[in-house]
Amino acid sequence: MSEIACNLEDGGCYCLLSDVMDLLGRKYVMDLVCIVAIHERVRFGEIESHLPDASTSTLSTRLDELEAAGLLRREQYDEIPPRVEYELTEDGEELGQRLEPLLEWAEAFEAE
Amino acid sequence: MSEIACNLEDGGCYCLLSDVMDLLGRKYVMDLVCIVAIHERVRFGEIESHLPDASTSTLSTRLDELEAAGLLRREQYDEIPPRVEYELTEDGEELGQRLEPLLEWAEAFEAE
DNA sequence: CCGTATCCCAAATGATACTG
DNA sequence: CAGTATCATTTGGGATACGG
Numbered sequence: 001m002s003e004i005a006c007n008l009e010d011g012g013c014y015c016l017l018s019d020v021m022d023l024l025g026r027k028y029v030m031d032l033v034c035i036v037a038i039h040e041r042v043r044f045g046e047i048e049s050h051l052p053d054a055s056t057s058t059l060s061t062r063l064d065e066l067e068a069a070g071l072l073r074r075e076q077y078d079e080i081p082p083r084v085e086y087e088l089t090e091d092g093e094e095l096g097q098r099l100e101p102l103l104e105w106a107e108a109f110e111a112e
Numbered sequence: 113m114s115e116i117a118c119n120l121e122d123g124g125c126y127c128l129l130s131d132v133m134d135l136l137g138r139k140y141v142m143d144l145v146c147i148v149a150i151h152e153r154v155r156f157g158e159i160e161s162h163l164p165d166a167s168t169s170t171l172s173t174r175l176d177e178l179e180a181a182g183l184l185r186r187e188q189y190d191e192i193p194p195r196v197e198y199e200l201t202e203d204g205e206e207l208g209q210r211l212e213p214l215l216e217w218a219e220a221f222e223a224e
Numbered sequence: 225c226c227g228t229a230t231c232c233c234a235a236a237t238g239a240t241a242c243t244g
Numbered sequence: 245c246a247g248t249a250t251c252a253t254t255t256g257g258g259a260t261a262c263g264g
Contacts, residue, residue, distance in 0.1 A: 026256080026257095027256080027257070053258095054257090054258090055257070055258045055259065055260090056258095056259090056260090057257080057258075057259085057260090058256085058257055058258070061256095061257090082264080
């Protein structure tokens with residue numbers, strides 16, 4: 001991993017050698033990027049409500065991975081009851097923009 | 113499945129409800145799209161040589177799925193030894209173009 | 225409220241051998 | 245050459261219960 005994401009020159013394209021693309025392919029990840037992008041700042045509970053099929057643990061793991069990748073920022077407020085908010089980093093927003101044309105295409109394609 | 117690919121209006125984004133996005137997330141699929149896009153027409157053996165980590169059976173399955181999705185066209189020549197060539201359909205090429213900005217971003221991001 | 229820890233299950237991929 | 249069939253294995257994800 002951590003190799004070249006997509007080397008078009010040598011006739012190959014090793015997208016999966018890229019950690020990010022690997023992460024993107026995991027369940028709910030693109031959804032999460034979209035959801036956070038739309039809300040700008042959003043709490044865990046609300047994210048969960050938008051993805052009722054995802055289990056708490058899976059969602060938590062995905063959010064951790066996105067944070068570790070530097071695409072998501074997690075802010076915790078020491079209140080009672082506790083509050084946590086997520087937002088995209090600059091890189092995360094850039095990703096969101098690159099993702100959009102693809103998702104639009106997918107939606108249109110599916111509707112055929 | 114076969115639902116809306118990415119519904120941005122209601123604050124959700126159910127990318128995974130889309131069969132195509134689901135397919136795209138499978139191993140080697142984005143690579144396959146890239147490889148075929150670059151070669152225009154390419155034989156099974158050459159695809160395999162570009163993805164040495166993928167097993168024959170997995171590659172075969174992925175190619176079938178891409179064909180079933182209407183993104184890839186398979187042409188078989190009744191020669192001996194047999195020859196098969198793959199190429200993208202129009203939809204497949206459209207996908208490839210939508211994929212490109214994302215993969216470029218991934219490559220740059222990984223290089224950080 | 226926002227998770228983590230644990231255990232379990234299903235899906236996805238790999239390895240290999242064989243065939244038209 | 246271009247796969248298919250079969251079997252083994254890994255990996256990912258779900259359910260649930262509990263903790264700060």
